[in-house]
Amino acid sequence: MAYFIQVLIDAVALGSLYALVALAIGLVFGVMKLINFAQADYLTVGAYSLVIPTAAATPSMMFGGLPWALMIFCVVLSVTVLALITERVAFRPLRNTDPTTLLISSFAVSYFLQSLIIMFHGGRPKSVSIGAALTRPIDIFGLRVGGVQFLTMTVALLLLIVLVLFLKRTSIGIQLRAAAEDFSMARLLGVAANRVIAIAFAISGILGGVISLLFVIQTGTLDIRMGIMPTVYAFFATVIGGIGSLPGAVLGGYIVGILSVFLQAYLPEEMRPFRDAGVFTIVILILLVRPQGLIVTSAAKERV
């Protein structure tokens, strides 16, 4: 039972993380019809901003050396600014072209950012330790829970709640949802196109920054490909949730997160390396049954 609850906490933690990344991807897709592969690199850049650019395997700290509140602020701010710059430079000029062009542009941005990291930091993985105190297990109601898992779950859930409240309760949030569903109609009613797109990218950046920190606390390593796996999972989440649907993105995030953790926990030892294959198989099965995803939106079907 105790093991099950630990697994459950892990599952909710990972599920919330994927839900967050999936929301970021879904928001940008909604307002721009862009599947932003560079989302992975926002995560990676956030993580690397913790250390000073050198080729060393155990580099000295940059933002990672700051008091924690300042560290979070600096990392999140850098990634947000980065996301806004990529929007301005690589996506906005292409806004009226077709989705394929945008997609290719996002691949270009992704490779560009990876190359930039390699140029300044070298290509080899590095180890960093931030939040070492958090890795100790903590007691909750007599249960020993990994500190990192608990932190991840709390932060991700909190962020998710804040984001949902923002989208549901504030005027800008409602505009953003309207624009994500039907961009032209939103513009006809006065929603400023450039502003909502910038806000969607800013949210991507904020989420990317926070998630990068959670990942580094968890793994203690920096790797130029570290953003890819969570982002790929989040893409699957948006697809099985029904691309264009924000509730679908959250739902999909939890499905892939929970699947992944439960497979890891309950598969026989020798099959665990195939966990990802297992998750992807289930994703494919879901798509075979519901090709349009679990929650079908009009946004995915038509465009003015």
Add this chain to the structure above:
Amino acid sequence: MLEVKQMVAGYGRLTALKGVDITVKEGEVVFVVGPNGAGKSTLLKTISGLMTPTAGEIRFQGDRIDGRGPETLCRRGLALIPEGRHIFKTLTVQENLQVGAMIRKDSADVRSDMEMVLDTFPILRERFKGVAGYLSGGEQQQLAIARSILQRPALLMIDEPSLGLAPLVIDQVYDSLRKLNETGLTLLIVEQSTGRVMELASRIYVLRNGKVVLEGDREELTDTSALDAAYFGFSSDAA
């Protein structure tokens, strides 16, 4: 109020409007009718700023507006309900109306307008907190109209208000349009058929293949055979 002069617009190589002139005066109800593919929707998309004309000019209340984006033009008092209504299906009725009123600064007035709109369309009050995607076609049309009224436009353009609606519901929609016009709202309405047009129109344009082939005041067009001839392209002087 609105003057479209020799406007040309299209999609890539396809020219959908080939030099169109249209005038709408304050307080009028102007209809543009024409068969499928005539360019009616293109006309409204271009006036509203969703598309940029490649030649010609558009003036609204005296100012050139061609080339301006829709988010600017709606603040100038131009509203469009596009073909197929385009309500936000995943938002609630209330949120749809809020987005409609978003450009307004006068929050007290917005609240009283909201009440007025909900009195006009009682079904929207009933479904206020419900998701708009679950409304029926007629209810969605009412929501689309209500949402546009909350913008407080000077000119409301509607693309096929009767599309997909039962005759009885069309009656209701036209009834509310008539009432809106009586309160001073100018209307530019696109319809595919000439059936409903006569009861409300001050002036009618017939559009075919991207050109105006006939225009006239209601009084001049009481003989509907000329209208039908232009519509179907029989008329010899229709260029």
